[in-house]
Amino acid sequence: MSSIVLRQGLVIGESTSDVGDVLVVDGLIAGVGDVGDVPRGTSEIDATGCWIGPGLVDLHTHLREPGREEAETVESGALAGAMGGFTALMAMPNTEPALDNVALVSYVLDRGARTPLDIAVAGAITQGRRGEMLAPLAEMAELGVRIFTDDGIGVQNPSLMRRALEYAKPLGVRLAQHCEDEQLASGGSMNEGSVSSRLGLIGRPALAEELMVLRDIELVRLTGGAVHFLHLSTKRSLDFVIAARDEGLLVTCEVAPHHFTLDETACDQFDPLFKVHPPLRPLSDVEALRGAMRAGSVDAVATDHAPHAPELKDLPFDEAPAGMLGLEHVASLTLEALGSAEASPFEFFSLLSRGPARIAQLRQSDWRVRLSAHGGALRVGEDANLMVFDPEVRWTARSAELHSRATNTPYDGRELVGKVRATIAKGRIVVNEGVLA
Amino acid sequence: MIRTIRGKNLLSLENVSREAIVEVLDTAESFVEVNRRSIKKVPALKGRVVASLFFEESTRTRLSFETAAKRLSADVLSLAVASSSVKKGESLRDTIATIDALGIDAVVMRHQSSGAALQVSRYVPHVHVINAGDGLHQHPTQGLLDAFTVRQVLAERNGTSGVESGSELFQGLRILIVGDIRHSRVARSDVAAYVTLGAEVRVAAPGTLLPVDIAHWPVTIVDDFEEALEWADVVGLLRLQRERGSGSFVPSLGEFTRTFGLTVERARRLRPSAVIMHPGPMNRGVEIDSRVADLPSAVIERQVANGVPIRMAVLYLTVAGSKEEVVL
Secondary structure (H helix, E strand, C coil): CCCEEEEEEEECCCCCCEEEEEECCCCCEEEEECCCCCCCCEEEECCCCCCCECCEEEEEEECCCCCCCCCHHHHHHHHHHHCCCCCEEEEECCCCCCCCHHHHHHCCCCHHHCCCCCEEECCCCCCCCCCCCCCHHHHHHHCCCCCCCCCCCCCHHHHHHHHHHHHHHHHCCCEEECCCHHHHHHHCCCCCCCCHHHHCCCCECCCCCHHHHHHHHHHHHHHHCCEEEEECCCCCHHHHHHHHHCCCCCCEEEEECCCCCCCCCHHHHHHHHHCCCCCCHHHHHHHHHHHHHCCCCCCCCCCCCCCHHHHHHHHHCCCCCCCCCCCHHHHHHHHHCCCCCHCCCCHHHHHHHHHHHHHCCCCCEEECECCCCCCCCCCCCCCCCCCEEEEEEEEECHHHHHHCCCCCCCCCCCEEEEEEEEEEEEEEEEECEHHHH | ECCCCCCCEECCCCCCCCHHHHHHHHHHHHHHHHCCCCHHHHHHHHCEEEEEEEECHHHHHHHHHHHHHHHCCCCEECHHHCCHHCCCCCHHHHHHHHHHCCCCCCCEEEEEECHHHHHHHHCCCCCCCEEEEEEECEEEHHHHHHHHHHHHHHHHHHCCCCCHHHHHHHCCCCEEECCCCCHHHHHHHHHHHHHHHEEEEEEECHHHHCCCCCHHHEEECCHHHHHHHHHCCCCEEECCCHHHCCCCCCCCCHHCCCCCCCCCCHHCCCCCCCECCCCCCCCCCCCECHHHCEEEECHHHHHHHHHHHHHHHHHHHHHHHHCCCCCC
């Protein structure tokens, strides 16, 4: 196998950073710091002025395969992810049909193994994500599935959620919940408040999310199970989860880039690009999310990358599907949320790589599904999943330049700071100088 | 703030200035006279093509708009899309692109989804889009014709003309809007028009039928409906969608009528001069008692009649757009 050397970047360990080189040989980190002579034929990447950190890990990617290949495939999503600095993605199970059995999970794992990245798979909690009967969690866990979720919708029935937690606990897996009480959300299409009322759009109140967060925290307390809270969007949701985590309950949470970047007023031109569940919230929540990220109280940033075919985003706002792209812009948006020039690189990699890798149990390689280890400390001997990020370069997001099949980004034309220069996944250069290698 | 609708779209009455509203009302005044002629037609939009695109069926509004367009000598393309392409899965963008390809100057659009008219205006920026009601959002021509009717009735009583009075008759005018404000595009347009023109607006509704952000509306919520009836110069009733009365928003239509219906007993509390309005179609016996609807102070049919000159004015101003005097 080949060797690669990353030259003169700021190498971001778990708690220290030093300017130096990183040498990769045969898929492993073979040297860090002053690596001296390198083998002949080693590919050189100049990382001067850049951060060298662990490859990013997305806990929440909708790869749409099988069923919606016109919007995204495992392959196109993996390339978009690589452009965004990711070395591992967690494919969400709300495909058509849903990933609720071993055969379908295996299919996506196989597709993933043909991409340059590691594609982990989240299985559905309930059969067909219908919220009625448990899916075969143990069989899927045997295959290496570590996260289960009905994402797109939360498990509405509290009794079923309790049983799922009790069943999952001895399997050593974690349930990830999309928190929104659908009855309270009453089919709404944006945040409930003065903007929705003025626009005549039915609102999804913040309480629909917060009530389910509270319910599931209490179910975790009751069962001793583990819940990962997906895309929390309000200050109160975050406060509840942080308090529960401080109590020692097995809860973790993620925030999505659109929730810490955009607020509900983005919907006021009825552009379905800004429709997402949970919905974009008031500015006060956006600021609270950013504050929590800077304070280190958020476990992970996850994209909720949700590709949709263009014709579906040309429907009226209330009929259009919810969701937006995120993989290719999230690193820049996270840097912005962390304060751009003041951003801590440790927090950056904690939110985008080490935190999510821990939650997804991707810190060790998994031979069953041929996944390597992610979210490392950049020490010799680790699997070489790395990314190089220039935290100063300015650029403009363009939907026409995306690598996803879909184009439903809400950031077209947005000025961004910080860009992925290189992605090394499984010991190979996937992105170099900001383009696919 | 929109200072005139000339040459523009009419999507909403939010942010439409007083002068722009008065301009529409004054223009409509001149079209009232046309509608009294034996030959009810002027050549103002001769050769122009107006498409009427009703994704949600509404025979009354469609007829009113089409009558208005024809009296301006426009050619009318009438498409009942509710029953055609949309059911075959066509997107809003494709539907409007197809109609645009036929060559149109304006589209009058009704849609069950809030914001649909605004979305369409982005797809065809060269076409004038007139919102004929979108979801729960806005119904601007209804707001204009309601304001027009109020001004007309009050001007007649004062022996003046509407045009001379401008927006004067609205200063301090006490308007009470009753019923399903939450789900009403008419209420959103009416409130915008009345408040912009200078009226004082109060609203009365069961708690479930008030919008969640009513505290931010430029209106007062009445504590006592019966007292508010004595206060009002104008009472605007709203249609209660029957599905709202099936237990989820109000326990029953009967209870709604007993608490917020304009019954004969309640109508007796109104001042003799009070004007009773309803955008139609009425649920007689629900929000308004049949006998009340037929009182001389109820101007419901006049609202319907005024729909034509208001829509003529809106089509004329948006499509013709020029500053010249109306040539009749």
